[in-house]
Amino acid sequence: MLYEFFQHLTTPCPRPVKDMGYLRELIGMQARYKRCQAAWQPHLHQCRNWICQAMQGSRGRVVVLGSGLLYDVPLQELSDHFDEVVLVDILHMPTVRKAIRPFSNVSLETRDITGFVEALHDGTSRTPPEAPDIAPGGADLVISLNVLSQLPILPMAFAGLEATVAPSLMQAHLEALQRSAAKICLISEVEQQLCLDGEVVEKDDPLAGVSIPQNLKVHTADWRWDFAPHPERHRRYDLVYRVEGYLR
Numbered sequence: 300m301l302y303e304f305f306q307h308l309t310t311p312c313p314r315p316v317k318d319m320g321y322l323r324e325l326i327g328m329q330a331r332y333k334r335c336q337a338a339w340q341p342h343l344h345q346c347r348n349w350i351c352q353a354m355q356g357s358r359g360r361v362v363v364l365g366s367g368l369l370y371d372v373p374l375q376e377l378s379d380h381f382d383e384v385v386l387v388d389i390l391h392m393p394t395v396r397k398a399i400r401p402f403s404n405v406s407l408e409t410r411d412i413t414g415f416v417e418a419l420h421d422g423t424s425r426t427p428p429e430a431p432d433i434a435p436g437g438a439d440l441v442i443s444l445n446v447l448s449q450l451p452i453l454p455m456a457f458a459g460l461e462a463t464v465a466p467s468l469m470q471a472h473l474e475a476l477q478r479s480a481a482k483i484c485l486i487s488e489v490e491q492q493l494c495l496d497g498e499v500v501e502k503d504d505p506l507a508g509v510s511i512p513q514n515l516k517v518h519t520a521d522w523r524w525d526f527a528p529h530p531e532r533h534r535r536y537d538l539v540y541r542v543e544g545y546l547r
């Protein structure tokens with residue numbers, strides 16, 4: 300806890316990104332990963348596998364959206380396969396800057412993929428714009444990596460926005476993926492489950508009613524992510540995500 304507090308004080312981070320909680324979330328995810336590492340492994344393995352399947356037949360430049368702490372990114376394989384690997388996140392932690400150093404063809408791009416965060420922070424807008432180009436430098440493959448359902452969480456909490464904003468932000472991201480000429484690999488949570496002794500007792504929709512467009516679902520796969528086995532979040536209940544992978 301003390302270490303996390305120290306990290307929050309000392310990690311360089313632009314003011315809007317820190318105020319809105321992105322740094323806090325990444326520090327929290329690092330700590331949760333350490334506690335739940337064994338439970339997360341099958342999910343992380345599935346993500347890396349799905350990405351390795353996606354890269355077959357593509358060369359050139361790959362752009363990974365929501366690269367985060369790289370837990371689910373097969374960095375070595377991407378670097379070996381593509382001429383250029385661009386990792387995009389709203390914030391790159393020092394551990395990530397260090398992890399990419401051995402790879403001369405991997406670079407970091409710090410970018411808000413919604414184009415909404417700064418305007419919301421400054422109070423100049425409360426309405427999400429159409430999502431900006433997801434790969435401004437062009438791409439042969441774009442990977443949206445466990446980021447779709449995350450896009451509304453911090454903006455909603457920061458500004459108490461109307462409930463309709465959450466689906467709009469996710470819809471805009473899906474539209475931006477559809478507009479891209481690149482091959483698309485999308486991985487997202489599609490259902491949140493609360494489980495007791497292996498039985499699902501409650502379900503929730505992390506996509507707030509948004510459907511993944513059929514044309515992004517040329518190939519699909521699904522698996523579960525044991526995100527917070529008890530007593531991580533609840534004394535007796537496990538929090539599980541149903542995750543789907545899509546390729547177009």
Ligand SMILES: C[S@@+](CC[C@H](N)C(=O)[O-])C[C@H]1O[C@@H](n2cnc3c(N)ncnc32)[C@H](O)[C@@H]1O
Pocket residue numbers: 321325364365366367368369370371372387388389390410411412413414416444445446449450
């Ligand atoms: C659940 S994590 C994805 C897992 C990540 N690939 C990993 O292995 O650590 C979601 C990531 O999306 C990023 N993110 C959330 N909102 C974003 C936005 N508007 N623009 C860019 N990145 C964003 C977060 O900073 C976080 O790293």
